[in-house]
Structure formats: structure tokens, C-alpha cells
Amino acid sequence: MRVAFLVAPEGVEQVELTEPWKAVGNAGGEPVLVSTAEGEVQAFHHLDKADTFPVDRTVSGTTAADYDALVLPGGVANPDALRTDGTAVSLVKGFFSAGKPVAAICHAPWTLIEADVVRGRTLTSWPSLRTDLRNAGATWVDEQVKVCTAAPGTLITSRKPDDLNAFCTAFLKEFTA
Template sequence: MTKRIAFLTAAEGIERVELTEPWEALTGAGHTAELLAPEEGEVQTFDHLEAADKHPVDRAVGSASPDEYDALVLPGGVANPDALRMDTDAVAFIRDFVTSGKPVAAICHAAWTLVEADVLEGRRIAAWPSLQTDIRNAGGEWCDEEVVIDGNLITSRNPGDLPAFNAALLDALS
């Protein structure tokens, strides 16, 4: 059965492979992916610190509802989640999605948005190692594991974990 998946990013600073590889895995499995951002237009991805591709935004997050989607993917990159967690519509969307019980997959620095959404109390998650203190301060447990599944949260540490991250996300949708 085809599922509708929301990808949520800021306007720039997105780690390219953390957007494109899950997108390709999901659409390759027959699902529909939609890119949400705080504003319509385009988003700029990066290969670490080098500008990479631009991608068109399908919809502004303020006009979207978690009820319209079957899962949420939060790509990382350092600047992306740092900017996204300052957007009240994005933070509310993430919080509502997590509390809905539907799958939420966050990789690398995207955990910052989960911290900001205040949804980590008592949860185990994987993320980039520099986020350990933020995760603990938010009531979560940081795990140095390729992929961590805790209820509806699917998390991974870095782009090297993408094969396991994508497999866990596809499994959650089956």
C-alpha cells in the first residue's frame, strides 16, 4: 500500500545524502514523498560544507497537517535542524507527528528538532555525538548505535548509517 511521507527541512544546510537517499528508498518502494519547509521555493543541500543540489519545496509546513501523512523524515546537516528548530510551525508539526504515534525518522543533527519539540523524555535515540548533552538535557538517552528504534522514533547517527536507517524506515511502513 502506498504511503505518503513528509520530509521536513529548513531552506538550507541540509546534508544532501540525508535527504536524497531516504527519498529514493521510499519512492523506489512505491511511496509518495513530499518536501515541506518553512517557506515555499527551493531548499539548498550540501555535501558537508560544499553547496550541492537545490530541491523544490512542495508545501510550506504551516499549511500541512500530520494527519495528511503516514510518516515524517527529518534529514540532518548542521545548519538545517538548527534553523528548523527556530520555526514555530515546524516545531509544532514535529511535536504533533511524534505524539500521533506514526513513524518519525531523524538522522544525525536532526535530533535537535526532536529536542526542541520536547518529545525525548524517556526515549532512546541515536544522533551525531555532539548532541549527547542536548539529548540528555531533554530527558532522552543518546545511543552510539547504527539505528535505534524506540516506539515510533527511528534515529541514526550519521550518513554512514543510511542503509540501516532506510531499512528501518521501510520496515516501519510495511
């Protein structure tokens, strides 16, 4: 199981990257850090700078065909930056077009909205995205984790860092099915 973790060069919520990353590794998978630029990504603990992590691949040098699944960590700035990068949005669309599972937590569904892949799906997120998701054609629910199989490719979503255990359990089940 090779899993892409797509993040912007800065702004990812560190725990939303590191906990799913560990879960994939502990399950025997290969997590791959993909970003829009080479070098390192700057993670955050909410609004404070945290650790940096080396980028394995850039979005311009990879495709959905290279992976079995995709994880989109949150943080407010991270998905906001990703949704303005056409290559990142195309990569996300590629996972859905290929019917591969995608997991997104917290603010990460902003990138899914930009990729136009939430229409007709039911998902959860940080509460402030509720209206954005509804306007994009999704049904929003306030649940710890939501697994949606309404279209090609399973979509697993969670609301916030407190949901990480349920999020990781749910996406690993889908990624290894």
C-alpha cells in the same frame, strides 16, 4: 505511504535527504518535500553547496494528518533553523501526538529536542548531540540505528551518512508495518 520530509530552506545534508527519499519512492511511497518557505531548498555536501530541490508544501500549509510518517534529514544548519521555527516544531509535535512514525538522522534530533518529544526515549545521533539529548531526558546510544517504541509513535534514529542503509531499512520496516 505518504512521507513528509521536513527541511529548512538551506543547510540540509544532501545525501541524508536524497537516499531516504529514494528509499521511500522505491518502496512505492510518495515522498513530499516540506519546508518553512516556498521555492527551493539548498542542500549541502557538508559545508559546500550542493543541489537545490523544489518545495512541495510549506509547514504553514500542511499538518501531520496529511502524511503517514515523517523523515527529518540532518545537516548542522538544517535542524538548527527548524528548531527556531514554531510552525515546524508544531508539525513535528503533531506526528508524535498522532502516534505516527518519525525517522531522524545525524543532527536532526535537535528539532526533536525543541519539540520536547525525546524525554523517556532511547535514540542515537551525531555524537555532539549526546549531551543535548541527555539534558532533554533521552537516553543516548552509539548505534548505527536505534528503533524506539517507548512512547506513542515509533522513533527511528541514526548517527551519520555512513548509517544510511541501516537507517532506510529500519524506517521502511516501521513505515510499512
